[in-house]
Amino acid sequence: xxxxxxxxxxxxxxxxxxSAQSSVTLFGIVDLNLRNQDNGSAGSRKSMSQDGIASSRLxxxxxxxxxxxxxxxxxxxxxxxxxxxxxxxxxxQRRSTLSLMSGVHxxxxxxDYAPTFWNHTAYDVFGTNGVGASSNAWxxxxxxxxTQIRVNNSVAYHLNAGGLWVWLMASAGEAVVGNKYxxxxxxxxxGPLSVGFAYGKTDIGxxxxxxxxxxxxxxxxxxxxxxxxxSKNDWGAADQKQFHLGARVPxxxxxxxxxxxxxxxxxxxxxxxxxxxxxxxNLSKRTALYTTYSRLDNGGxxxxxxxxxxxxxxxxxxxxxxxxxxxxxxxxxxx
Numbered sequence: 246x247x248x249x250x251x252x253x254x255x256x257x258x259x260x261x262x263x264s265a266q267s268s269v270t271l272f273g274i275v276d277l278n279l280r281n282q283d284n285g286s287a288g289s290r291k292s293m294s295q296d297g298i299a300s301s302r303l304x305x306x307x308x309x310x311x312x313x314x315x316x317x318x319x320x321x322x323x324x325x326x327x328x329x330x331x332x333x334x335x336x337x338q339r340r341s342t343l344s345l346m347s348g349v350h351x352x353x354x355x356x357d358y359a360p361t362f363w364n365h366t367a368y369d370v371f372g373t374n375g376v377g378a379s380s381n382a383w384x385x386x387x388x389x390x391x392t393q394i395r396v397n398n399s400v401a402y403h404l405n406a407g408g409l410w411v412w413l414m415a416s417a418g419e420a421v422v423g424n425k426y427x428x429x430x431x432x433x434x435x436g437p438l439s440v441g442f443a444y445g446k447t448d449i450g451x452x453x454x455x456x457x458x459x460x461x462x463x464x465x466x467x468x469x470x471x472x473x474x475x476s477k478n479d480w481g482a483a484d485q486k487q488f489h490l491g492a493r494v495p496x497x498x499x500x501x502x503x504x505x506x507x508x509x510x511x512x513x514x515x516x517x518x519x520x521x522x523x524x525x526x527n528l529s530k531r532t533a534l535y536t537t538y539s540r541l542d543n544g545g546x547x548x549x550x551x552x553x554x555x556x557x558x559x560x561x562x563x564x565x566x567x568x569x570x571x572x573x574x575x576x577x578x579x580x
Contacts, residue, residue, distance in 0.1 A: 267309035271580075274299045275327045278535075278575025280376070285567035293328045297375040297575040298525060298535050301325045302339055308346075318344040338395070351403040360401075360412045360430035361457050362394045364443035367432075368461035368474045370491030370504050376539040376571035377521030379474075379489045382508045388480040390447040390455040392416075392426040399426070408434040422450050437465035453481040461489075469494045472504075485510040499526045502537075516544035531579045538572040 304322030342355035418425030428445030459476030472491035491504035523537035
């Protein structure tokens, strides 16, 4: 009996030591809203929608101390569709990575965000979510590149030392056209100022490479945080330039957000302008109410297609010279 109790005590102590060296966290976001989209002569739509100020998701992440100053970590994250309850992206396609970490260094493998996209979304006052997203008229120029947001089969190195963050990434195409990527990002933050630059290139096979770069900055002036970003996409003779100007004004538990976006392309259906205004109100650290209004004008002479729908699924793209308006009222909860 005493031997059994001693064995049980030793096993419990071992399990306690192991759990003290590793951790697994369940996390997620649920974001739902009532949305209205009006795309002029292309039609309008009222819907229960999602992802107004944050992308709905469910994920697991964990870290283990493996000794010698090194840690191993994993991150599995998939999209969810809370308006219908369907599992959406529960193939873990938002992120599925495995990492080895030591001090300020990290080697990360798997499917992850492209560093060019991360720089793009980090300096968008609306975080590339909802009807005010700066990605509403963002185009891969018909290149077939699948790497504008996330990259499969990637190997990445991260250096995160103080305010400096260096991110280098490469991926194998594995015979999938548009998935062979090479890029990187440098970000530096000190006090109220943050600046970032990113560049990426996607091999499209026999076609010219799809290239993109963006440079951005934000400044916290106390009464408001200001955002400025310029980006350019190139594919052969086609290109698209984008300018983003945004501001976030804190007001107690609330924050007022505003942005202006302008896209210029060297083909008729790549031009557009967008103005967005939003208000977030925090009920707690994890729950917020929000509302956003956006107007997007298609400056091209032809129908813009899906890239000119004001966020999410909806009517056909705006016709040349017409505009799209969208507004939403929603709630976001994180856990």
